[in-house]
Amino acid sequence: MPDLSFQIVEAEVPPFAAAPMLSFKVSIVNKIVQERISSIMLRSQIRLAVTRRRYSSDEQIGLLELFGPPDRWADTLRSLLWMHTNTVVQQFVDNTIADLPAPCTYDFEIASTKYFYALKDGDIPLDFLFSGTIFYENEEGQLQVAQIPWSKEAAFNMPVALWQEMIARYYPNSTWLRLQKNVFDQLYQYKVRQGLPTWEETVLRLLHTSGEEVQP
Numbered sequence: 001m002p003d004l005s006f007q008i009v010e011a012e013v014p015p016f017a018a019a020p021m022l023s024f025k026v027s028i029v030n031k032i033v034q035e036r037i038s039s040i041m042l043r044s045q046i047r048l049a050v051t052r053r054r055y056s057s058d059e060q061i062g063l064l065e066l067f068g069p070p071d072r073w074a075d076t077l078r079s080l081l082w083m084h085t086n087t088v089v090q091q092f093v094d095n096t097i098a099d100l101p102a103p104c105t106y107d108f109e110i111a112s113t114k115y116f117y118a119l120k121d122g123d124i125p126l127d128f129l130f131s132g133t134i135f136y137e138n139e140e141g142q143l144q145v146a147q148i149p150w151s152k153e154a155a156f157n158m159p160v161a162l163w164q165e166m167i168a169r170y171y172p173n174s175t176w177l178r179l180q181k182n183v184f185d186q187l188y189q190y191k192v193r194q195g196l197p198t199w200e201e202t203v204l205r206l207l208h209t210s211g212e213e214v215q216p
Helices: 057-062 070-076 111-118 160-170 181-194 199-210
Strands: 004-012 021-030 036-048 080-089 095-103 123-137 143-147 153-159
Touching (some): 004 123, 004 153, 021 036, 036 095, 080 095, 080 111, 123 160, 153 160, 181 199
Antiparallel strands (some): 021 095, 036 080, 123 143, 123 153
16 A cells, blocks of 8 residues: 655746746655556645744734734734645656645735735745645456555645736736725716826825825
8 A cells, every 4th residue: 555755845936827827836655666656646735834934023014914913923914825736646656746836816915915915025834735636456366455544744835926927927016906896986987077187196196195105
């Protein structure tokens, strides 16, 4: 029966993905030598291990919405679920490298997006929790089925710069913000009444009107 270990060895932005995407290279090693793995239906829960790094003063301000002020972080700073993802690992003997896709979003209603956006540099600490189904051959060449134990995990530090690279590729010099239709309708009517040509000028006008300090 297979005894697999998992390690994340690399992360990259796939060059030809149609939508925002990261890809993690997963090294899989079977401790049972010369056992043929026919395939694996591999599932992974990816979590943000937010307590495994330090945060600058600017990052602490960006994380206020998620965790509150730093003096409360002993109670509020907790691991966050990023996503569930899966892949099919092809046939191998002893070891292989598999690509684990991670579809991403730039929706600022999602906690992970707020977290990534607040970070300026350094690494993003991640925990991968693996599960799934292994199809393998026994000594007689018969197909067998086994489950991956929930104890199989791997930690990985993903550079913040990699996330920033991906976002810059799909949203160059821009961000994405979803509004309820009734709020958008009011904002659009304001834009038309004021004769403002762009949404940027509309938001800047509202900020000036509110008395907020606006950066040039």
